[in-house]
Amino acid sequence: MRVFLSLIVQFLxxxxxxxxxxxxxxxxxxxxxVKTALTDQKGYQLLKDLCAIGPRLSGYPSSYxxxxxxxxxxxxxxxxxxxxxxxxxxxWFRGETEEAFYTSTNKxxxxxxxxxxxxxxxxxxxxxxxxxxxxxxxxxxxxxKAEQAxxxxxxxxxxxxxxxxxxxxxxxxxxNQRTKGAIEAAKVGGVASLVRSVTSLNDNVPHxxxxxxxxxxxxxxxxxxxxxxxxxxxxxxxDDPSLKLTLKLSCENLPEEESYNVIGEIKGTKYPQExxxxxxxxxxxxxxxxxxxxxxxCVQSLEVLYLLKKLGIKPSRTIRCVLxxxxxxxxxxxxxxxxYASYAPEKHLAAIESDRGGFTPRGFNVTADxxxxxxxxxxxxxxxxxxxxxxRKGGSGPDIARIKNATALIGYVPDGQRYxxxxxxxxxxVEAVHPRELELGSAAMTxxxxxxxxxxx
Amino acid sequence: MRVFLSLIVQFLxxxxxxxxxxxxxxxxxxxxxVKTALTDQKGYQLLKDLCAIGPRLSGYPSSYxxxxxxxxxxxxxxxxxxxxxxxxxxxWFRGETEEAFYTSTNKxxxxxxxxxxxxxxxxxxxxxxxxxxxxxxxxxxxxxKAEQAxxxxxxxxxxxxxxxxxxxxxxxxxxNQRTKGAIEAAKVGGVASLVRSVTSLNDNVPHxxxxxxxxxxxxxxxxxxxxxxxxxxxxxxxDDPSLKLTLKLSCENLPEEESYNVIGEIKGTKYPQExxxxxxxxxxxxxxxxxxxxxxxCVQSLEVLYLLKKLGIKPSRTIRCVLxxxxxxxxxxxxxxxxYASYAPEKHLAAIESDRGGFTPRGFNVTADxxxxxxxxxxxxxxxxxxxxxxRKGGSGPDIARIKNATALIGYVPDGQRYxxxxxxxxxxVEAVHPRELELGSAAMTxxxxxxxxxxx
Numbered sequence: 077m078r079v080f081l082s083l084i085v086q087f088l089x090x091x092x093x094x095x096x097x098x099x100x101x102x103x104x105x106x107x108x109x110v111k112t113a114l115t116d117q118k119g120y121q122l123l124k125d126l127c128a129i130g131p132r133l134s135g136y137p138s139s140y141x142x143x144x145x146x147x148x149x150x151x152x153x154x155x156x157x158x159x160x161x162x163x164x165x166x167x168w169f170r171g172e173t174e175e176a177f178y179t180s181t182n183k184x185x186x187x188x189x190x191x192x193x194x195x196x197x198x199x200x201x202x203x204x205x206x207x208x209x210x211x212x213x214x215x216x217x218x219x220x221k222a223e224q225a226x227x228x229x230x231x232x233x234x235x236x237x238x239x240x241x242x243x244x245x246x247x248x249x250x251x252n253q254r255t256k257g258a259i260e261a262a263k264v265g266g267v268a269s270l271v272r273s274v275t276s277l278n279d280n281v282p283h284x285x286x287x288x289x290x291x292x293x294x295x296x297x298x299x300x301x302x303x304x305x306x307x308x309x310x311x312x313x314x315d316d317p318s319l320k321l322t323l324k325l326s327c328e329n330l331p332e333e334e335s336y337n338v339i340g341e342i343k344g345t346k347y348p349q350e351x352x353x354x355x356x357x358x359x360x361x362x363x364x365x366x367x368x369x370x371x372x373x374c375v376q377s378l379e380v381l382y383l384l385k386k387l388g389i390k391p392s393r394t395i396r397c398v399l400x401x402x403x404x405x406x407x408x409x410x411x412x413x414x415x416y417a418s419y420a421p422e423k424h425l426a427a428i429e430s431d432r433g434g435f436t437p438r439g440f441n442v443t444a445d446x447x448x449x450x451x452x453x454x455x456x457x458x459x460x461x462x463x464x465x466x467x468r469k470g471g472s473g474p475d476i477a478r479i480k481n482a483t484a485l486i487g488y489v490p491d492g493q494r495y496x497x498x499x500x501x502x503x504x505x506v507e508a509v510h511p512r513e514l515e516l517g518s519a520a521m522t523x524x525x526x527x528x529x530x531x532x533x
Numbered sequence: 534m535r536v537f538l539s540l541i542v543q544f545l546x547x548x549x550x551x552x553x554x555x556x557x558x559x560x561x562x563x564x565x566x567v568k569t570a571l572t573d574q575k576g577y578q579l580l581k582d583l584c585a586i587g588p589r590l591s592g593y594p595s596s597y598x599x600x601x602x603x604x605x606x607x608x609x610x611x612x613x614x615x616x617x618x619x620x621x622x623x624x625w626f627r628g629e630t631e632e633a634f635y636t637s638t639n640k641x642x643x644x645x646x647x648x649x650x651x652x653x654x655x656x657x658x659x660x661x662x663x664x665x666x667x668x669x670x671x672x673x674x675x676x677x678k679a680e681q682a683x684x685x686x687x688x689x690x691x692x693x694x695x696x697x698x699x700x701x702x703x704x705x706x707x708x709n710q711r712t713k714g715a716i717e718a719a720k721v722g723g724v725a726s727l728v729r730s731v732t733s734l735n736d737n738v739p740h741x742x743x744x745x746x747x748x749x750x751x752x753x754x755x756x757x758x759x760x761x762x763x764x765x766x767x768x769x770x771x772d773d774p775s776l777k778l779t780l781k782l783s784c785e786n787l788p789e790e791e792s793y794n795v796i797g798e799i800k801g802t803k804y805p806q807e808x809x810x811x812x813x814x815x816x817x818x819x820x821x822x823x824x825x826x827x828x829x830x831c832v833q834s835l836e837v838l839y840l841l842k843k844l845g846i847k848p849s850r851t852i853r854c855v856l857x858x859x860x861x862x863x864x865x866x867x868x869x870x871x872x873y874a875s876y877a878p879e880k881h882l883a884a885i886e887s888d889r890g891g892f893t894p895r896g897f898n899v900t901a902d903x904x905x906x907x908x909x910x911x912x913x914x915x916x917x918x919x920x921x922x923x924x925r926k927g928g929s930g931p932d933i934a935r936i937k938n939a940t941a942l943i944g945y946v947p948d949g950q951r952y953x954x955x956x957x958x959x960x961x962x963v964e965a966v967h968p969r970e971l972e973l974g975s976a977a978m979t980x981x982x983x984x985x986x987x988x989x990x
Contacts, residue, residue, distance in 0.1 A: 111696040238969070239568040241918060276969065436893075436948050438922070461698060463950075465895070465922040491893050491948060493920075493969045512695070512733065512950045 106458040106523045109383055113462075113519040116386070119379035120511040122149065123434070126371050127506040131362035133195075134335055134402040134409075135167030142358055143336050146374070146399050150340030153381050155397075161337035163412045165402045168196050170362060171326030174299065175204070176270070178312065178321045189309065190302035192282035192363060192501075193327040194254060194271070195405055196289070197298040204324035205229065205268050205297065211313050215252070215260050226265030229321050231313075232257045233272045233306055236496065243276055243492045244432075247499075250274045251285070258298040259290045268323050269298045272306040277497040280304035284361055285500045286405050297325050337409045341396035342381060344529065350393040352528050353427035353482075354380045354521055357403030357410075357475055364504035368495065371506070372434030372514055374399050376488075379518035380525050391529040393425060400475040403431070407474060414478030424482040426528050428521055429473030433498070434514035435490035437463040440524065441470030443477075444484035448533050452484075455527050462520035483533050486524070490517055563915040563980045566840055570919075570976040573843070576836035577968040579606065580891070583828050584963040588819035590652075591859040591866075592624030592790055599815055600793050603831070603856050607797030610838050612854075618794040620869045622859045625653050627819060628783030631756065632661070633727070635769065635778040646766065647759035649739035649820060649958075650784040651711060651728070652862055653746070654755040661781035662686065662725050662754065668770050672709070672717050683722030686778050688770075689714045690729045690763055693953065700733055700949045701889075704956075707731045708742070715755040716747045725780050726755045729763040734954040737761035741818050742957045743862050754782050794866045798853035799838060801986065807850040809985050810884035810939075811837045811978055814860030814867075814932055821961035825952065828963070829891030829971055831856050833945075836975035837982050848986040850882060857932040860888070864931060871935030881939040883985050885978055886930030890955070891971035892947035894920040897981065898927030900934075901941035905990050909941075912984050919977035940990050943981070947974055 113119070129145055130138030143160065150158045174193050177186040193199075210225050212218045213234040218225065232253035237246045254271045261269040273283035280302035289295045301309070312319055338358060344350060356373020360366020377397045384391060401409035417424050428440075440459075442449045446469070453467045471477070472485035479485065490513070498504040570576070586602060587595030600617065607615045631650050634643040650656075667682050669675045670691040675682065689710035694703040711728045718726040730740035737759035746752045758766070769776055795815060801807060813830020817823020834854045841848060858866035874881050885897075897916075899906045903926070910924045928934070929942035936942065947970070955961040 110698055114698075115696045117695075238574075239572045241567055241571075241920060241973070243969070436950050463698060493893050493973070494967055497967075510951055510954075512700070516698070516950070 102458050102527065106461045108387060109522050110461045110516070110519040112383055112386055113379065113515040114512060117511050117515055118382050119375040119518045120514055122375040122378055123367060123371050123509060123514065124506050126375060127365035127367050132358060132360045132366055133362045134165045134359040134405060135333055136362065139335065139359060143338055146338040146358060149378055150338070150397065153340065153385055155340035155381065156343040158340040161339050161412060161416065163335050163337060163401050163409045164332045165335045165408050166332045166406055167330040168405065169328055169330060171199065171328060173324050173326035175324040176299065176301065176321065178309065178319050180312065180316045180319045189305040190280050190282050191299040192284040193325045194284055194287040194298045194300055196287050196329065197325060197327055198295050198329065199325045199327050200297045200323055204322045206320055206322040207267050208318050209313060209321045211310055218260055218264060222264040228266055229268045229270055229323060230257065230261035230266040231270045231309065233310055235272060236274055236276055238276065243496050246276060247274055247496050254285050254300065255288055258287055258296050259293055262294045262296045266296060268296050270323065271298065271300050273300045273303050275303060275496050275499065275501065278303060281501045281503055283499060283501040284363060297323060299323060299325060335401045337401050337413055338399040339396060340381065341394055342384060342391060344393040345390050346392040348394050349422045350425045351396050351422050352393055352425055352525055353396050353398050353476060353479065354525055355398035355400060355427065355475060356430045358399040359402050359404050361404060361500045363502040365506050366504055367506045367509050368433035368498050368504050369500065370403070370431045372509060373430035376430045376514070376518040376521055380522045383518065383522045384526070389526060391526060393529040395525055395529060403475055407478070410475040410478040414480060417479045418481060424479050425533055426484040426486060427476035427479050427482050428486040428488060428525060429476040430488040430517060430521060431473045431475065432488065432490055432492060433495040434509040434517060435492070435494060436513045437516050437520045438491050439464055439466035439468060439489045441468055441472060441487040441489055442484055443472050448484055451533065458523055458527065459520060462523055463516050464520050488517060488521055559915050559984065563918045565844055566979050567918050567973070567976040569840055569843055570836065570972040571969060574968050574972055575839050576832040576975045577971055579832040579835055580824060580828050580966060580971065581963055583832060584822035584824050589815060589817045589823055590819045591622045591792055591816040591862060593819065596792065596816060600795055603795040603815060606835055607854065610797065610842055612797035612838065613800040615797040618796055618869060618873065620792050620794060620858050620865045621789045622792045622865050623789045623863055624787040625862065626785055626787060628656065628785060630781050630783035632781040633756065633758065633778065635766065635776050637769065637773045637776045646762040647737050647739050648756040649741040650782045651741055651744040651755045651757055653744050653786065654782060654784055655752050655786065656782045656784050657754045657780055661779045663777055663779040664724050665775050666770060666778045668767055675717055675721060679721040685723055686725045686727055686780060687714065687718035687723040688727045688766065690767055692729060693731055693733055695733065700953050703733060704731055704953050711742050711757065712745055715744055715753050716750055719751045719753045723753060725753050727780065728755065728757050730757045730760050732760060732953050732956065732958065735760060738958045738960055740956060740958040741820060754780060756780060756782060792858045794858050794870055795856040796853060797838065798851055799841060799848060801850040802847050803849040805851050806879045807882045808853050808879050809850055809882055809982055810853050810855050810933060810936065811982055812855035812857060812884065812932060813887045815856040816859050816861050818861060818957045820959040822963055823961060824963045824966050825890035825955050825961050826957065827888045829966060830887035833887045833971070833975040833978055837979045840975065840979045841983065846983060848983060850986040852982055852986060860932055867932040867935040871937060874936045875938060881936050882990055883941040883943060884933035884936050884939050885943040885945060885981060886933040887945040887974060887978060888930045888932065889945065889947055889949060890952045891966040891974060892949070892951060893970040894973050894977045895948050896921055896923040896925060896946045898925055898929060898944040898946055899941055900929050905941055908990065915980055915984065916977060919980055920973050921977050945974060945978055
C-alpha cells in the first residue's frame, strides 16, 4: 500500500499537470499567440520601420543603420544578452550608372532596356561595351553556338518555368543563367552577359541577384534585364541579328570590411545551455525594400521574442534571435555563426529560418532524425491555429544550414506562389506584404519555438 | 486449375489496369492538369475578359452581356448542352447619388464621408436625410441607448475582428450590422443607418453588400462607410455629440425581371444521368469588377471544362458548369437550380462551389456521409499537386447548398487572409487576382471533379 502511495506521489511530482491539461495549456497558449500577433501586428510595424531605413545590401551605409536598429529592438525587448557578431564581408556597390540600349543597323534611334547590374559583377569601361548579341537559352545551346560567341554580348533568355507547382522549382530551373552565365559566356569569348530576369511576373522590372566568377576565367560584366524588354530584344534580334547592344555599368567590388550578425536572446529557465535559434537575413538587395526577402524573416524572428515576452512566457530553453549578414552574396554571416556554433559551450537544439517571404503559413521543412520529425508532427494540432498544415522532411534554409551540429534544422514554409514576383527587385516593398499573412508566420514560428523549448527534441 | 485461370481472367476483366497503374494514371493526369492550367492560364484570360464587361449586379444591363459572354464561352468549349435557366430576380439599382457629410455645430465646413448604399436599401428624399448621429457597437448597446435613438442616424461602428485566424469568422462577427442594422435602427426610431465597412483592410474604400428589411418595421435608408471615415466620424462625435450628418442616396428597388443561370455540360460517357456540378455565381457587386467575388469562381468552373477538353479527357459522368445568378442578394438563381435538381430525372452526385476568392488552394470542405469524406481524403496524393493540403467535413457554399438531394456538397477553400480586403468593394479588381493562385484553384477543382467522375462516391 505504501509503495502504491509513493508511486502516486512520484507520479504527481513528475506530472504536476495531467497530459490532458498540458495539452489544453498548449492549445490555449497557441491560440493566444495567434491572437496577439494578429492584434498587435508588432512584426508588421517593425517591418515598416526596417524598410524605411534604406538599402541593406551588406556593406552599404544603411546596412549599418539597420544593424543598430535591430540591436535597439532587441534592447527594447529586454533581451538577456545582445551581441554584434563580427563578420568580414566582401563588398559590392552598384554605383550610379546602369544603362543598356540597342540600335538596329538600319536605324539611328536607341532602344533603351530596363536593366540592373548583377551582384558581384565588375563594371564596364566608362563608355560601356558595345557589341553584337548572341541569344541562347541554355549552356548547351551556348556550346553549340560557341563559334558565333566571340566578341559578343551573350543574352541568356530562358524563361522562368510557370508550369510547375513549386515556384522555387521554376526559379531553380532558370537561375543558373544568372549565377554562372558570365563564366560560361567568358569561356567562349563573350564580352558581357545579359540575363532575362528570373521572375514569375510578366512585368518589366529587372530582378537582380548574385553572380559568380571562376578563377582562371576572365571576368566580364553581367546584368539582368526585365522580361518584357528581354522579349523585345529577342524579337528585335529576329529582325536584325547584327543589332548592336551597349551596356554601361559602374558597379565595383571593394575591399572587405567588418559587418555584423545581430543576435539577442532570452535565457532558458531550466536548460539555458540548450539553444533554439530563430532567424532570417538582414542584408537585402538594394532596389526595393527587401520586405519579403528577408525583412519579413527578420521581423518575424524579432517577433518571436516579442510574443514570448508579451505573453509572460519564460521558456525552459534559450531562445536566440540571429539576424544574419550577407546571405545574398557570400553567406559570410552564416558561415561565421556556424563556426561559432561548432565550438560554443552550448547545444544547438534547433534552428528555425524564415527566408521565403512574408506569405501565409503552409508548413515547416525539417532536416532531422525521422523520430524527431514525427514528434514534431504530433504538435500539428497547436500549429494549425497559425495556419500550418504540415511538417515534412525537407531542406531548411541557406543561413541555418551552416549550423552543422544542430539537432533539427527547420525551414518555415509560407505559400510560395507570389514570392518570385517580388524577389530581388524594386517590387519587393513593404506594401507587397500582407499584415495578417506576415503575422501568422510569426505566430507559427513562436508556437513551434515554444513547443521545442518545453518538450525538447 | 481451370477455376484459378477463370479467376485470373475475371480479375483482368474487372481490373484492366492494375491498381498501381490506375494510381499512376491519376498521378500523371493530375500533374498534367496542373501544368496545363499554369501554362495556358485560360482562367485568368477569361477573368480579364469577364471583368471588362462591366457591373454584373443582377438586373444591371451588363449582367445580361455577361450572361451572353458565358454562353459563348461554353459554346466555344464545345459543350454537349448549353442552356439559359430562367430565374425571376428582384432588382436593386444604385443610381447616381450617394453622398454623406457632417457639419459640426460650431463649424460651417462640411466633412465628406466615403460611402456606398447597401444593396436593397431604399433611397433618401432628394435633399437627403439630415439628423444627429447615435454611435453604437452592437444591437445590445442600441437597446440600452434606445431612448436616445429616435430621429437619429444610427452609426454601427463595431470593427472587423482581426484577431481570429479565419477571416470569415472576423467577417461573421461584424456583418449583422450591415444585414440587420436598418431593421434594428428602425425599431428604436432611427431614420437611417450608417455601417462601418466590414473589411480586413485599413483603407477608406466602402464595402457594400446586401441589407434586409422586415415586414411591419419601417424601411430606412442604409449605407456603408469606409473604415477610416468611420474612425474620423467616431472621433468627431466625441468632440461634438450633436453634429449633423446628411445622407443622400438615390438607390431604388425595381420590379422583378427575368434573368438566367448559365449552364453548360459535357455528357458522361458511362453514366450520363449522374451529374457533377461545378459552379460559382455570375452576379457581383458593382463598384469593382467582382474579380475575386465571384468572377474567379465562374472562370474556374469554366476552366474545369476547358482542361478536360484540352487534355482529351472524356469523363464517365456528366460534368456540368452552373453559373448562378443573384447570389449576392436573393439567391433566386440557386433556389431555382435547387428546385430543378429536386425533380430532374438525373442524380446529382456532387456539386463543387468556388466562392471564396481566387487565392492559393488550401483544401475542400465537404458536406457528405463520413465514409464519402474518407474516400475523398484518399485522393489527397493527387490533389496535393494542386496545392490542396486537406479535405474536411464542413459547409460547402451558398449556391450549391440549395441542391438538397446531392450526395456530396463541396466547397473549394483557398487561402482566406486577403479575401475581405477586396470583398464587395472597388478593390475587387482583376489586378488583385494572382494568375498562378487562380489557376491552381481551377486545377484542384478539375482533379477532384475528374476523380469523382471516374471513381464515383
